[in-house]
Amino acid sequence: MKKKEVIAYVHTHWDREWYREFEVFRLRLVRVFDNILNLLEHNKIPSFYFDGQVSALVDYLKLKPENEDRIKALVKAKKLFIGPFYCLVDEFLTDEKSFRKNLEIGLKISKHFGCEDFIGYFADTFGHSKFIPDILKDFKIDKAVVWRGVGDLPSEFVFNGVNTVNLVRGYFMDIFNSECSIEQKTEFLKKNLDMISEKSGNTLLLPIGGDHLDVPENLIDQIIQVNELLDDYEIHLGSIFEYFEKVKFKKRFDDELRDCSKTFILPGSYSARLKLKQQNRLCSYRLDLADKLQKKFGSKYNSVINYAYKLLLQNQAHDSICGCSTDDTHDECFVRYKKILQIAQTIVEEIRFSQNTGQLIEFGDKHFHRILEKETISPLKTDQIISKRNGFESNLLYDTYKVPVTENYTTVYTVLQEFNPPKSESDLNADDDIIQNKNIKLEVKNGKINLYHNNKCFENFIEFVRYKDLGDTYNYAPDPNDSGDFAKIKSAKLLYNGHYESAIEINTSFFKVIVTLKKMHKLLNFKINWNNLLTNKLWQVRFNLDKPIKETQSDDMGKIIKRKFDPEYDIRQNLPKQRGHEAKTNTAPMTHFVWSEGFGVITKGLTEYEVFKNSLSITLLRSTGIISNPHNSARTTPAGPPIEVIGAQQLGKNSAEFSFGFYKINDAFDVAEEVYPNAILL
Numbered sequence: 001m002k003k004k005e006v007i008a009y010v011h012t013h014w015d016r017e018w019y020r021e022f023e024v025f026r027l028r029l030v031r032v033f034d035n036i037l038n039l040l041e042h043n044k045i046p047s048f049y050f051d052g053q054v055s056a057l058v059d060y061l062k063l064k065p066e067n068e069d070r071i072k073a074l075v076k077a078k079k080l081f082i083g084p085f086y087c088l089v090d091e092f093l094t095d096e097k098s099f100r101k102n103l104e105i106g107l108k109i110s111k112h113f114g115c116e117d118f119i120g121y122f123a124d125t126f127g128h129s130k131f132i133p134d135i136l137k138d139f140k141i142d143k144a145v146v147w148r149g150v151g152d153l154p155s156e157f158v159f160n161g162v163n164t165v166n167l168v169r170g171y172f173m174d175i176f177n178s179e180c181s182i183e184q185k186t187e188f189l190k191k192n193l194d195m196i197s198e199k200s201g202n203t204l205l206l207p208i209g210g211d212h213l214d215v216p217e218n219l220i221d222q223i224i225q226v227n228e229l230l231d232d233y234e235i236h237l238g239s240i241f242e243y244f245e246k247v248k249f250k251k252r253f254d255d256e257l258r259d260c261s262k263t264f265i266l267p268g269s270y271s272a273r274l275k276l277k278q279q280n281r282l283c284s285y286r287l288d289l290a291d292k293l294q295k296k297f298g299s300k301y302n303s304v305i306n307y308a309y310k311l312l313l314q315n316q317a318h319d320s321i322c323g324c325s326t327d328d329t330h331d332e333c334f335v336r337y338k339k340i341l342q343i344a345q346t347i348v349e350e351i352r353f354s355q356n357t358g359q360l361i362e363f364g365d366k367h368f369h370r371i372l373e374k375e376t377i378s379p380l381k382t383d384q385i386i387s388k389r390n391g392f393e394s395n396l397l398y399d400t401y402k403v404p405v406t407e408n409y410t411t412v413y414t415v416l417q418e419f420n421p422p423k424s425e426s427d428l429n430a431d432d433d434i435i436q437n438k439n440i441k442l443e444v445k446n447g448k449i450n451l452y453h454n455n456k457c458f459e460n461f462i463e464f465v466r467y468k469d470l471g472d473t474y475n476y477a478p479d480p481n482d483s484g485d486f487a488k489i490k491s492a493k494l495l496y497n498g499h500y501e502s503a504i505e506i507n508t509s510f511f512k513v514i515v516t517l518k519k520m521h522k523l524l525n526f527k528i529n530w531n532n533l534l535t536n537k538l539w540q541v542r543f544n545l546d547k548p549i550k551e552t553q554s555d556d557m558g559k560i561i562k563r564k565f566d567p568e569y570d571i572r573q574n575l576p577k578q579r580g581h582e583a584k585t586n587t588a589p590m591t592h593f594v595w596s597e598g599f600g601v602i603t604k605g606l607t608e609y610e611v612f613k614n615s616l617s618i619t620l621l622r623s624t625g626i627i628s629n630p631h632n633s634a635r636t637t638p639a640g641p642p643i644e645v646i647g648a649q650q651l652g653k654n655s656a657e658f659s660f661g662f663y664k665i666n667d668a669f670d671v672a673e674e675v676y677p678n679a680i681l682l
Contacts, residue, residue, distance in 0.1 A: 003234040004193075004202050004232060005202065005234055006205075007204070007205055009049050009237075009243075010047065010049065010237065011208070012051060013051055013171055013211050014051050014053070015317065015319050016087070018211075019326060022332060025212065029060055032213070032214045036048050036214070037067065037074070039215055046079065046237050046238065047079045048215070049121075052083070052084070052120075053088045054110055057113075075115050078239075081241075082110050082115050083118055084106050086310065087316065088318060089317060089318065090125055090269070092127060092129060093277060093280065093321045093607055094316045095557070095558070097284065097288050098284055098309070098313065098316060101309045103136075105310065120132065120133075120141050120145070121145045122145060125148065126264075126269055127149035127256070127257055129256055129556055129557050130160060130254070130556065131557035133159050133161055134161075136162055137162065143163055143244055145167060148266075150263065153166055153251065153253055154166065156201075157250075159253055164249070165244070168195060169195055169196055171210070172210035172211060173189075173209070177216055182229065189226060189235075193233050203247055204233070206235065223236075223237065258588075265582070266582075267476075267585050267589075268476045269322035269324055270587065270608035271476070272622060273323030273330060273473070273648055274323075274607070274619070276320075276334075277321070282605060283315075283337050285676055287308055287344045290305065291305050292680075296363075297355070304347070305343075308339070308344065311339055312336070320333055322473070324473040324628075326643060331647075350398050355682045360681055360682075361679060361682060366670070367420050368670070370677055371417070371518045371519060373386075373414055374414070374416075374417055376413055377410055380415075380417075385414070385415050386414055386498075388411055388412065388413045390409060392408055392412075428498070428502045428518075429497070429502070430494055435502055438520070439522045439662075440453055444504075444506055449462040449489060453661075460544060462541065462543060463544065464487035464539070465484045465486050465540050466534075466540070467482050467485075467537065469622060469624055472624050474628060474632075474640065475582065476622060478572045479572075480572040480575070487511075491507045492506045499519070500519050501516055511528050511529070514526070522661040522674065523602065525657070525675075528657070532650055532653075532654045534623065535623055536625065539620040539621040540617040542615045543616045543617070545615070546597070549597065549613075552609070557591075563588055567611060569586050576633075578636065579637055583635065586612055587609065588608070592675075592676065594609045594616065595663075596611075599661075601660045602674075602676075604657040606656060623649040625645060626644055627641055627645055628641060
């Protein structure tokens with residue numbers, strides 16, 4: 001019988017940072033890539049695939065700039081394949097603008113080195129967005145490689161219009177680096193090739209490499225010896241592009257890839273270290289607005305915008321944004337976030353100073369009724385003052401001909417100003433236990449938070465609950481016997497009843513909640529600040545709807561994704577018993593909002609929701625103390641090292657902010673303008 005052809009490509013999967021910090025990994029990268037360059041130049045391997053990203057290459061060249069010409073020669077000779085991405089970012093914890101910037105920056109760098117062949121390479125991202133193929137096609141990329149979340153699909157399929165390869169057994173075939181005998185290596189490879197063969201035709205694809213791994217110098221000799229022992233397969237070293245040319249793509253799949261039945265998708269990463277997610281959302285939003293504003297006034301900040309986006313993309317690498325790295329690694333992430341916010345704010349303020357018009361700049365065709373915040377030392381009579389602080393007037397800080405002095409230190413007010421106002425007067429009304437406008441009403445009564453819409457009362461609509469978490473940064477693991485600890489609603493009081501915005505404070509046994517509502521707006525806003533003293537807990541806000549929730553709609557890559565749910569499914573009753581399995585959950589990721597049955601929640605960096613019966617819950621905090629718990633009951637094999645990470649407990653100061661209300665799903669992006677206005681005050 002003729003042996004099946006196995007095309008093997010040599011690669012390494014390179015996390016910039018994970019269980020070791022960035023500079024530690026970079027020094028390892030120098031040793032690994034020095035060797036790979038030598039192997040390629042001396043024809044010890046025919047080609048090398050550098051993980052679909054260029055950030056590692058850029059990091060390498062900052063320490064070894066003398067090797068740039070060697071790299072360009074290997075790329076031109078089609079021995080070294082790089083790009084198209086700047087960094088391998090998580091697909092569900094980033095947004096469309098950042099993802100497109102990732103490709104834009106990555107392709108520019110790749111083409112600078114002479115690369116012309118590109119694949120949307122997603123070997124280790126934790127599931128795959130339905131809308132990624134559309135973005136790839138916009139950048140003229142017609143191939144993709146995926147692994148996690150694929151489920152029971154074949155090795156080759158058409159993923160929303162893009163020819164896509166499923167790495168059936170994953171990317172970490174590192175057996176050639178082991179000290180096993182050739183017979184043992186052959187046995188391992190045959191077992192895996194048999195499983196790949198079940199999903200493939202007569203040509204199979206075999207990755208050779210793994211996480212942060214070098215390539216053995218005698219790889220070709222090992223393959224020759226293995227081939228002599230294999231009865232059914234013949235391995236030859238080639239490139240992943242060769243495989244795409246040889247196979248047919250027939251099966252179509254047009255949904256997202258988040259099936260955990262065959263591979264782990266590690267959904268706990270949606271909520272681990274939520275402070276990271278909150279900073280990421282804030283930075284993405286402010287950087288986008290700064291970019292739009294500077295383009296409107298001449299694009300002179302383009303280079304610094306790209307620099308800031310590189311910092312953002314470095315933080316969006318899948319183990320970084322997922323919160324699954326060491327505490328020291330994530331400390332560096334927060335430093336990058338601070339730099340991004342400094343850059344975005346400085347661009348806005350410098351343009352404000354140069355323009356000095358006081359006008360509203362709206363990006364887009366629609367003009368919304370807006371109530372926006374502004375800092376000033378001279379409030380107008382029409383302004384609503386909501387806070388004040390001591391500091392310098394902004395103009396003094398951005399005037400290059402002046403330096404602020406002690407006498408300039410004054411009171412700076414934060415005020416609300418109204419733009420595009422409707423003709424009607426303010427519809428706000430609030431007292432100690434009620435806050436309302438014509439669209440929505442919240443009432444605190446008899447220890448419950450009730451909501452009113454269209455003259456209908458939703459009693460006990462909002463609850464706060466926390467559960468034990470026996471898992472790790474990759475997977476939440478519930479205690480099957482834990483029914484949750486529910487917050488007691490103690491009291492409420494009026495903070496202010498203004499013309500543009502009113503606010504009350506709800507005191508609970510968990511924390512205090514500031515509730516605000518603006519004139520004519522559809523959304524109530526909740527802001528919570530508290531000092532967390534508890535470890536290994538999942539904190540949620542729960543919205544109790546009328547009916548069991550069978551479908552949600554949420555935003556993903558600038559579009560809306562529909563998801564089906566079994567409202568009766570309970571992870572506590574479905575924890576896996578056998579090794580190698582991951583518990584299915586009723587949780588899902590979101591970028592900004594989730595909607596069901598006419599009700600929607602828009603969050604500021606809270607990226608996970610859960611469905612159970614008639615309740616829609618948003619994760620406020622998930623605290624855990626280990627990267628990968630070997631005894632995690634929701635995932636029966638490790639997903640990483642069991643390193644203790646006290647930072648992932650998020651002890652100390654925490655915050656959460658979200659808005660909610662009733663609206664049609666077709667209006668979701670317009671309603672989101674109340675939370676993320678696509679506008680700037682000059």
